[in-house]
Amino acid sequence: MDATFIFHEALLSATPLLLAGTGELVAERAGVIDIGIEGLMIVGAIAAYSAAVLTGSVIWAVPAAAVAGMALAALFAVVTVFARADQIVAGAALNLLAFGVSTTAWRMLQGALPTHPAPAMYEEAPVPLLAHVPFFGAVLFQQYGLFYATVVLTGVVDVLLRFTRLGLVVRALGDAPEAADAMGIRVRTGRLLAVLFAGACAGAAGAYLSTMRNHSFQLNMTAGQGFLVLALVIFARWSLPGLAAAAVLFGALEALQSALASLPGATVAIPHGLFDMLPYAATLAALTLLSRAGAGPLELGKPWPAQR
Amino acid sequence: MLEMRHIFKSFGRLRVLEDVTLAFAPGRVHGLLGENGAGKSTLMNILFGLMAADAGEIVVDGRAVRIGSPRAAQALGIGMVHQHFKLVPTLSTAENLALAMRERPGAVGLRAEAWLERLGWKLPLQVAAGKLSVGQQQRAEILKALLTTDRTAQGKSGRTLILDEPTAVLTPQEVGELFAAVRSLKAGGDSGGAAVIFITHKLAEVESVCDEVAILRRGRVVHAGAREGISVGGIAAKMIGEAAAAGPVEAAVRGRAKGPVKLALRGVRAGMLRGVSLEVRAGEILGIAGVDGNGQSDLLAALVGDLRLRAGKVEIGGRDCTRMGIRERLKEMAVIPDDRHRLAAALPLSVTENLLLKDYRRRPFSRAGVVLPGAWRRAAREAVRAFDVRTEGVSIPLARLSGGNQQKVVLARELGLAGKAVVVAANPTRGLDIAATAFVLRQLRAARDRAGGGAAIVLIHADLDELLGIADRIAVLYNGTLTAAPAKTKEAIAPLMLGMGG
């Protein structure tokens, strides 16, 4: 086991969590919780892979995934933001729909595969010069392109949330939509845009899975990562630096787990299902140890305008 | 000059405004009066662009204008301070102002300071709005209304400021300061006087601050004219209709024989409460005066058992029940919380279910955990008759009843079904019209004077006038401390409400 390898792997695993998490965090800051992230990611994954196969070029993968994620997110927004349905339940339904869509699309795509062989997928994109810095180069600068984009995006969004009027608007949407409305802010439009942003991020995170981290689509390849994103956002207390830390920590757990599992004799001693359980159990433990008082948006998950 | 002409508005089949025509001249304070549901708020929401009228027009300086949004209203110099403050609690006042003015955070400080200076107010601009006192929040709101109309206020039509029941949440001293600010805005100065629309249903305030009076009743203008043109009695008669005004709210001070102590707090520290002690005897009403936010909701919660005590004891009927849960205390105690929609009832449930919300577990309403609906319906019909609840039936959702009738359902449950030895009520007349208010006060008196041992009643109430009329003794809750009033007069109590004397 080599530290460079483990840290590199940790970031590989952290990237989709951070990307989808950034979107979800913005949506939640604006007052909308979308537990359909899992579904958005899997649809993004199949959309990316389909786009690559059908156009013969992988460059369409990420845009297609983002658009697919936004399309489903738009549906979610219609149901929750405009029709004011319960967000949790709508998110669960969105997952159901998304899995139907991804499976159906995958079956249809398999019919097309003989005539459209899959093109080359993304490879890791080392940053010139920096990639050769000892240790850090290998860990930080030999990642997939979307990793760098995610880091930049997270940083930019963090600055926007903290220091700009746009950030004030987002926080007002989540903390006091009533007040925001009175100030002439269009609450529904604002929440719609936040949800669409989350959809694009989750879709792109799905593309990362099917065209970068893995070079093909597999059914259920998100394997609960979308749900994990939800837990991480809470764990990070709706702070983007916190989210980045949580995603990396979680990625490290996962990297450590696969490293341990691949040790000779490990599987004999400990069934590998226990390792697979580790991330979820650890997240649950973290939530348990976290103190009660949440720093969440005050109106998170509540429809606006309020009923009654 | 701002005019609203022939405004109509309906919600479904319900006519809320009918042919309302009013003019608001600059340099005057216009009192807009009416009972709850008379249409005042709807009218102002239309003027501020929050709602669209079904018919009618709004005219500024002789030109018809369309006000489709608050922003459009602000562009015409119309600012509104809502009864329910619209500030983002997690953002500072400066950030709230920036948000409302569509400016960068940090770009509004100087202009805000200038206004504060002119009005002679102090307000910390960098503190989160949620951490400000109620009075300070109102100042932030007024500041917001002024700043968002600043640009257009210089024009010929001037500024119109709508204040929706601004005094409901203020201490007497804060009310005085607000009136001073209103007069200063009316006088204007550099930018010409503002037209101030002052929504209220307190007649004394009309006398002291308004120049014009407009009265709405059931969606129609029943009076509009100069303040001097109508007497206070005339206003009351117009508001509630000539016939209903005949029954005045009585103000009897009573000395009476008292029963044993039924409810006592001994040195209670909990939430905001800092060592509160009180005793209430059977057959008396102890009034707790004071402005909300001084520990009122914590006092209610401590009595009911919804708040853990740091120190002290709660005794009901002579028994220490500090460690009892809510359910056990309710055996002896009726509770009428002030937040009816949140604490006192479940609006989607039927009238019957709300009436049985606490008694469903005892016979004859259930047996061995199985409910007996027939007994429920019988009891509900009986209660609806006894408390004169106006409803189409006992199985319709409570939400379909008017506020006054909802409160009657709560009263019927708490005071009717089983006469409890102790009654705790908080602002039981809030939001009710005059007739319903009188009914509630009558029922509380009836519970106190009940034959065979009256109830011991704690009445936490922000309305000092009503309290003076009904309470046997009054204590004032200020900043978590309870002080007995030396006399049952306004002069003796008002200083205590401000934390002076005592």
Add this chain to the structure above:
Amino acid sequence: MRLLRRVFLPLVPPAIAVAVSIGLLALGLALAKYPALSLLREWFVAAVGDRFNIEVAIKNSCPLLLTGLAAGVAFRAGVLNIGAEGQSILGAIAAAAVATRLLPGLHPSGAAISTALAAAVVAGALFAGIAAGLELLRGVPVVLSTILLNFVALQLLGVLLEGPLKTHLTQAVQSDPMPGAFWLPLIGGSLVVHAGVLIAAAAAVLAWGMQSRTTLGFELLVTGLNPAAARYAGIPTASRQGLVLLFSGGFAGLSGAIQTLGVGGHVLTPTPESYGYTGIAVALLGRLHPVGIAAAALFFALLDQGAATLETSATPLPHETADILKGLITLALLTSASLLANRRVIASQTAMEGTTKAGSAAEGRAV
């Protein structure tokens, strides 16, 4: 007239939702150049025109009805249990453990089956109890803990099937086949419909009775609609919500057991067909009412069964198309129910204008 209003009015939103969703799916298929109408007809005919398919659907609707009840009783009390998936897996594990390891020789069949079912109910309830305990003691939101516990349950199943529950008969990662005494007997002369139908029906009746005829049901209803008012009425809401979570987990556990003891082959695999997530949709489609949930479960099972024929049609479609339709129906239902509710509320709101104002003034102070 009143009966008409009470029975038919609640049926309006589901009817609209189903119609709109089928329309949307047809539109999607047509856009993808599939013969939408003939596919839908084929689907419909396969679903309700074939006795065998109907019987299979009835059989499959049982676990779905139970997870639907699991979601339904919890949601009605304001507890967002998203964990029926994991709880039903625990039920399956418990049933399999009893049947293949703990008491494999149990006789007669009645005793064997009831023991396995009881174990499943307890396992499901206890697993849900973890979420209840975490909420009660540490304030962990049930929504989140139940979601996470779903994954824990799935991994736990894998561990057990590679360990103590693994069969010695083959190399495959699965359990031993259930002993014959544990098989749910076929009923009504059918080749597929088994006694699980009776169990599921009994559970629905139990849930209905509990909700509408007991003081506990009333307490849960009030808690779900307005937890603060429930507390002020003396209802111990936290413990009641914990209790309903146990109930909910019990129903889900039963669902897993019926799957394990009732499916052909009678072995437990690492990827059992579990209906936890679909149960949420079923509960909503059935408007949280046990009878509605039963109808919705049957409807979904028919959809699934009919969709199988689509695979072999002239223009083949994967049977997962049914999942798309289910998702669409749920979303459409949420939308239509919510919109209808809003209209009613607006009508009643104007009557209360004054009081709402006063209520919001009280909130203003808390800001």
